[in-house]
Each structure stands twice: as structure tokens, then as C-alpha cells.
Amino acid sequence: MPAENSPQEESWTEVIEPRTSLLDLRLGDVWRYRDLIMLFVRRDFISTYKQTVLGPIWFFIQPILTTITYMVVFGKIANLSTDGLPQLPFYLAGVTIWNYFATTLTATSTVFISNAAIFGKVYFPRLTMPLSIVISNLVRFGIQFGLFLGVWAYYLVTQNTLHPNIYMLLTPVLLVLMGLLSLGLGMIFSALTTKYRDLAMLLAFGVQLLMYATPVIYPLSRLPLKYKAIILANPLSSIVETFRYAFLGTGTFSWLYLAYSAVVTAIILFAGTVIFNRVEKSFTDTV
Template identity: 55%
Template sequence: MSKTASNTPPEHFDIVLQPQTSFFKLNLAEVWRYRDLMWLFVRRDFVAQYKQTILGPVWHVIQPLLTTLMFLFLFGKVANIPTDGIEPVLFYMSGITIWNYFSACLTNTSNTFISNAAIFGKVYFPRLVIPLSVVISNIVRFGIQFGLLLVFMIVYAFKGVPIHFNLYWLCIPILVFVMAGIGLGLGIIISSLTTKYRDLSFLLTFAVQLGMYITPVAYPLSYLEKTKYKWLIDINPLTSITEAFRFCLFGKGTIEMQGVLYSLVFMVLVIGVGTLVFNRVEKNFMDTV
């Protein structure tokens, strides 16, 4: 009996599941192996969001248009805030486009653990796949709204408004990448904390609304140049990205390289901290969700 058992070949396992031992280990190679699953999540996020709506993705067009009209009335007509020589409609729409991408990445990523707890409890896959799929799926939304912005730029160009297509446009993907990184980092930090502190999800809604007003979305940075509140806008890592986005599009605005570098460093730090917290919570979040 023992002789037969000793001759039995050892079992071979294709996948060995082990607890995460390194806080900063991302397992990007494993995430890449599950890229097909990630694309399924991307499709799920986009389709499920509008599955039972009449207009579907058209809401991606309606929302920035309505917000632009509101900004035109409140900040343009009532407050009479200048737009740095940029056509007001284009000024507001450009700020709304880049801000919407950040806010969507942040809010949707922050629900990673809670909204996907049922999936996490049934099957194994790298947990980082879901927040990454959120960032990618929101690229589609950004692309639609950016395309709408381009249409308006072309329309105004025919009306005689000078529109300059230059090499700065090549920097736009980098700026979008930094926005996505900041949204991803902050989102996975909040998603990790909300497994124990559900109040953060309510606080986040308020924080996103407040964040838009301390980011030069509806006003140029130059408007606050001599005010006592400029320091608050300067420490916001989204300020320089928003201003640089407009500068790349229109060649006007306030752009400071140290501000862009600050945003880049902030993105790296927040992703690092987010990774640490995410890996720590990933071990036992099913016990608290």
C-alpha cells in the first residue's frame, strides 16, 4: 500500500493562490494575463450603465451641453468672470470634459469592493482588474465628450474664431493619463476604506462637487492671481492639469511646468499609497463587506 502511494506522481497545479505578502506588489504580469476579463468588465460597465435608458450614450453629450449652458449663465452672465480670451462656450466645455473624466474615474473606482463583493467572493482574479477597467471604460465617455468639443471648435472656426492645431495637442494624452492616475489612486484608497467606513461614500459625493469649484473648471487661474485664495487652488493637483489641457487646445491660459510636475509627483504618490492600502485590505475585505 505504501509502495503504491510512493509511486504516485505529485499533483501539478496551474495556479497557486497565495496571500499577498508585499504591500507594493502589483502583479501586473498577472493582470495582463487576465486582460480578456478586464475587457469584459469594460464592456459591462459601459453597457450596464445605459441598458435601461432611452437615450443611452447620448447622455454623454447632453450632460456637458447642459452644464455648459449653466456655466454660461452663472459665471458668464451673472458673475461676469472672464475666460482668458477663449470663447466662453469652448472654455467651459473644455474644463467640463477633463473634469468629468476625473470625477467618473474617482467615483466609480471608489465603489470597487462594495459593488463587486459578490464577484470577489465566488471566483479568483486579480482585484486590480476592476478599478483598471473602470478607468478604461470611462475613456469611452471622455472620447465622446472630447469629440463634441472638437465639433464645437470646428463650428467656431467657421465663424472666424481662431483655432490653432499645434504640437501641444500631442501632450493631451499625457494630461489625460495623469488625470486617470490621480482618479485611480484616490479611488482605490477610498474603496479600501469604505469596506469599514461606509460614510466615506456619502462624503465623496460632497467632496467631488466641492472639488470642481476649487479647480479652474468654470474660471481661469489668472482670475484668482491676486486673491488670498490662490494658495488653495495651487495645492490642488488638478489645477495645473486643467489649465494645461486648455493651453494645449487653445494656446491661451496659465501654465507652469512646476505645477505639472507637482501633479505628476502627486499621481505617483497617491498610486503608491493606494497600492499599499489596496493590498492590505484585499486580504480580508470579504470579512467586513
Template identity: 70%
Template sequence: MNTAELVEAPYVLEEKQKEEHWTETIEPRTRLLDLRLKEVWRYRDLIAMFVRRDFIATYKQTILGPLWFFIQPLLTSITFVIIFGRVAKISTDGMPMMVFYLSGITIWNYFSQTLTATSTIFTANANIFGKVYFPRLTLPLSLIISNLVRFSIQFVLFLCVWLYYIIKGSAIQPNWAIVLTPVLLVLMGLLSLGVGMIFSSMTTKYRDLTMLLQFGIQLLMYATPVIYPLSALPQKYKLFILANPVSPIVETFRYAFLGSGNLSWGLLCYSIGITSLILFFGIITFNKVEKSFMDTV
């Protein structure tokens, strides 16, 4: 390179830099609580695509398709009526067995399905994460939305059964607490998101935690008033059941629509506090593992 080219080189480089207009700059996160929500909002179309993908992947090669949204809670409720209602004769606080069990199953399914799906985000989507960049938070958010759609469909089924028993003249006493339903759903969604992100971060190294979580969810259902009312429990067991942050949410949902049980603002605040703590820890863990999970997954 001659003297003239050496003098001209910086100017050529500067002109090239001016011509380059980057639409996206990918930088490493420096803060664990950096959620980049504005960036997530720009990728809202991708979230919608993930939601559609979940439905297509689940029911593409099934005979009954979306009808499974109705069949699963119905069959589960009928099974509970036979086993826990007829055989074990567990009290339902004077409520019709079918609507009592269906109320608990409807909101419990939203929590358990969201938690199960969120807990495998890194391992189930490693091939996507390794090929293209997008805000990783879009995937757990899409799972919350897709399971919320499933809940809405099952909620319509519950309302149909609920209205049938009201018209029939059963002892169902709905009350003003029904307006808290959106709050209860937000709590369920955030709690499952927080726990799911923690397990998803841990399963990048320890795959057997996925099987442990599935077993734990089944046990947690029995530690939640889904198949029994709190009033049927001895006092010494109530504190243990109420220590579960899901229990006040299920109890409030059932109280709102059936009038069974009671509404405790203190227990709801407890659930909000535990949910906030778990979500905070889940976000920190998720952001920390996100930087290097491709090396271990």
C-alpha cells in the same frame, strides 16, 4: 491497514501527486507592492468583459442610451454659460463661453467619474469577490479604460465645438502643447485611481465616506479652474488653487487647445509628484485591505 499497505501508501500518494497538474495556484500576498502585473495581463479578457459590463449596466434600460455621453456635457456647459457667464459674468479670458466651459468639463468628467467609480470597488463588487478568484487590480483598471472610452466620445464633441469656433474666426489659438494630451490623460487616470483605491479601502469599514467623497468632488471642482481662468483669481487665492494637483492638468489642457492661460512645467512636475505619491499610497492601502475586506464589507 496491514504492513503491505503501509509500505505501498507513500508510493500511491506520490503517483497521485504526479497525476495532478494545477493550472493556477492561489497564494496569499506577502508584499504590499506586489502588483502581479503578469497575472493581470493574463486576465486582460476579463478586463474587457468588465468594460462591456459597465456600458451595458449603465445604458441598458435608457431611452437615449449612449447619447447621454453628448447630452450631459452639453447641458452642463449651457448651464455654466447662463449662470457663470451671463449672470455672474465670470471672465473666460476672451474665449467663447461654450468652448471654454466645455474644455474644462470634458477633462474634469474623466477624473470625477473614474474617481467615483473606483471608490466603491470593494463594496459594489463584494458578491463577485466572494465567489471567484481573479486579480483584484483588474477592476480599477477596467474602470479607467471604460471612462477613457467615455472621455473619447465627449472629446469628439468638444473637438466639433472647438473646430466650429476656429472656423468662425474666434480668438482660439491652439498650439504644440496639444501633443501633451495623452500625458494629461494618464495623469488624470492615475490620480483618480490612487485616490479611488484609498477611499475604496476605507469604505469597507466606513460606508458614509462614499457620501463624503461625492460632496468633496463637487467642492473640488470649484477649487479647480473648470469654470474660471486662473488669471481671474486674486494672487492670494492662486496658491490655494494651484495646490490642487488637478489644476495644472486642466490649465494645461485648456492652454493647449484654446491658448488661454499658460503652461508651467514646474506645476506639471508638481502634479506628477503628487500623483505618484497618492498612487503609491493607494496601492499599499488597496493590497493591505484586499486580504481581509470580505470580513468587514
């Protein structure tokens, strides 16, 4: 005879289990928490400029001031070549796509430290946080990209110096590569900064140095051959050059260089995933 008062099985809405593999991203969980990702995106977007006077206008001011500074310092004083292109669209093209990488990498690298209070109180897939940073900075890029398109359209109509081509269709691919590369590097540094806080400051300095190793303020074609190979070893170089070549018509484009960037991005993203999954299990003990 079955027991009359046997307990009923309880139904749980969330079951938290230890991971069996460092490569287990639990993308299904991330998809189920997509609303949370959008809330984080909204939080990042609003909190940055919530108590500022100019608000989102800073999205336009920052690249404009940076571009003007480059035009004065590198264009007028240093007299660096722009491959015959007008200085404003040349520098603005590099600044626009570089800002997306730099801001995403910097923000992702401190994701454990900046959100330790949230991580310690409630469970959600930890990967949602760096993904929200990638997406929120994509919104920022969209605004600055609109500014670039306005300047680009002006020069396209008034001057005969720009020669856009079909490779503009590669823009989404370039953004994906930039986003994944910054995500992978950011996850690596976020894991390291849980123990070594100094790396956050070192990274901010390193990102500035990395810009000079990327053809943001100079064209790749003007570099001596012995230095060009070193710069091309940087996976960001072909992405920036392709973006500039697509919209301005002058620069260096190669499917081989772009494929190299894609392979390096995949390797870094793989390494970042392994390290991030390993550290997230015990980071609360060290933060």
C-alpha cells in the same frame, strides 16, 4: 526500488498564494486576466445605459447641459471671466476633462462594496476591477472629447479667437495623469468605505467642492495672487489649465506645475496601492 504506484505530480492552472509585500501588484496576473478587464469594461459601458431611452446619447447630453448651465450661471449671471475666449469652448474644455476624473474617482471609490458578491465567489486579481473602471471611463471621455473637438473645430474655422498650439500633443499625458490620480484616490477611498459607508456619500459631495478648487469654471490667470497659490496646490489645476491652454491658446502653462502634478499623482498612487493591497486581504469580513 522505486514505488510502482507513486502519485504523479498534479499540474495546476492557477496557484493562489498570500502576498509577501504590500507593494506586490502582481502585474503579470493582471496581464493574464486582460480579457476579464475588457469584459468588465464592456459590462460597465452596456449596463449604464442598457435600459435607457436615449442610450449612449447621454454621453453627449450630459456635458452639453452642464456647459449650458455654466454659461448661464457663471457666464451670464456671475459674469466670470473666460480670458476673452468664447464661453462654449471654454466651459466645455473644462467639463470634458473634469468629467473623466470625477466619474472615475466616484466609481472606483465603491469598487469593494459594489462588487462584494463577485469578490466573494471567485478569485481574480482585485486590481482588474479599478483598472476596468479607468478604461471604461476613458471610452466615455473619448466620446465626449469628440464632441469637444467638433465645437472646437467650429470656432476655429468661424472665429479667430482660438489659438491651439503644439502642447495638444500632451493630451495623452494629461489623460494618464488624470487616470492614475483618480485611480490612486479611488483605491484609498474604496479601502475606507469597506468600514465607513458614509464616506461614499461624503466623497460625492467632496468631488463637487473640489471642482470649485480647480479652474474648471474660471481661468487661473484671473485669480488674486494669494488665492492662486492655493489653487495650484491642487494637482488637478495644472492638468486642466494645460488642456485648455493647448486647445484654446489661452491659460496658464508651466512645466514646473505639470511636474508637481506628476509627483503628487505618483505619491497618491503609491499610497493607494499600499492601502488597497492591505484591505483586499480581509475586506470580505467587513463589507
